[in-house]
Amino acid sequence: DGGITQSPKYLFRKEGQNVTLSCEQNLNHDAMYWYRQDPGQGLRLIYYSQIVNDFQKGDIAEGYSVSREKKESFPLTVTSAQKNPTAFYLCASSIRTSGSGSDNEQFFGPGTRLTVL
Amino acid sequence: SQELEQSPQSLIVQEGKNLTINCTSSKTLYGLYWYKQKYGEGLIFLMMLQKGGEEKSHEKITAKLDEKKQQSSLHITASQPSHAGIYLCGAPAFFGNEKLTFGTGTRLTIIP
Numbered sequence: 001d002g003g004i005t006q007s008p009k010y011l012f013r014k015e016g017q018n019v020t021l022s023c024e025q026n027l028n029h030d031a032m033y034w035y036r037q038d039p040g041q042g043l044r045l046i047y048y049s050q051i052v053n054d055f056q057k058g059d060i061a062e063g064y065s066v067s068r069e070k071k072e073s074f075p076l077t078v079t080s081a082q083k084n085p086t087a088f089y090l091c092a093s094s095i096r097t098s099g100s101g102s103d104n105e106q107f108f109g110p111g112t113r114l115t116v117l
Numbered sequence: 118s119q120e121l122e123q124s125p126q127s128l129i130v131q132e133g134k135n136l137t138i139n140c141t142s143s144k145t146l147y148g149l150y151w152y153k154q155k156y157g158e159g160l161i162f163l164m165m166l167q168k169g170g171e172e173k174s175h176e177k178i179t180a181k182l183d184e185k186k187q188q189s190s191l192h193i194t195a196s197q198p199s200h201a202g203i204y205l206c207g208a209p210a211f212f213g214n215e216k217l218t219f220g221t222g223t224r225l226t227i228i229p
Contacts, residue, residue: 004159031215040126042205042221050215058216059118090159094215104215105150106207108159 002027004109006091011114013078013085021076021112023091030095032074033106036060037088046089049074078114086116119144121206121220129226135194138223140206142187149189150207150217151180160205163191193225201227 004025013019025032031050035043045058049068063082068074074093078085092106120143130136140149148167152160164173169184177194193200203224207217 006159033216035219040221043207043219045216048216088157092160104209104213105162105165106160106217107162108152110159111157113157 004091004093004107006089006109006112008112009110011112013114013116015116016080018077018079019114021078021089021091021114023074023076023109024072025074025093025107025109026072027093027095027107028071029093029107030071031093031104032068033092033094034058034064034066034074034076035090035092037090037111043090046076085114088113119208119210119218121208121218123204123206123220123223125223126221127224127226129228130196131228132197133195135192136196136225137193138191138204138225140189140191140220142208144187144210146182146184146187146189147209147212147214149180149182151189151191152205152207154203154205154222156203163204196225196227198227198229201225 007022033048034046037043044060046064047066049055052071055066055068065077089112091109094104094106122141124139150165151163154160164180166182172181179192182189203222205222207219
């Protein structure tokens with residue numbers, strides 16, 4: 001079945017350590033996104049990518065890094081520079097890129113809950 | 118930047134009752150997406166509205182878009198326990214934009 005997978009479901013990290021969250025999609029979507037969700041704050045965009053080997057910062061990119069070497073994969077690294085990394089992280093993808101149409105539904109993965117110990 | 122305000126922030130409804138959730142934008146709406154989220158899970162797409170006055174329904178959920186008011190409403194008829202969760206609205210900054218700004222969500226609890 002087509003969809004988006006994120007792994008792991010739960011992740012624990014010690015302070016000062018970098019950690020990478022996986023996001024894979026087999027929907028053949030061009031665009032992929034990373035969001036952070038905190039209680040009472042909705043979703044905030046970290047990074048997004050419209051095409052392989054290209055990505056742009058979202059609203060809260062500081063302390064995070066991404067890569068897009070393959071269309072199917074968009075891993076997110078939470079670095080030690082991120083001051084408050086404990087959160088629920090959601091990956092999403094969509095078929096269209098900007099300007100190609102108005103119907104641009106985003107499909108979401110199940111999320112990864114990161115806890116810094 | 119665009120902001121989406123959802124009201125109410127939380128809602129407790131007895132099973133079988135109707136309810137409405139609102140999403141108001143600080144800027145012109147170029148489309149509006151509604152999603153549902155179970156706690157600790159990903160978002161599930163409900164429906165997307167494009168044009169002012171547009172109304173869509175899926176099972177017992179109906180959404181409307183009022184462009185003049187820069188607002189969308191989500192109405193659930195005869196609520197069921199399966200409707201419980203967090204409802205989020207999302208909107209693009211301009212027509213065709215793939216980036217979405219999301220509201221803070223409305224937490225819906227259904228009481229038997």
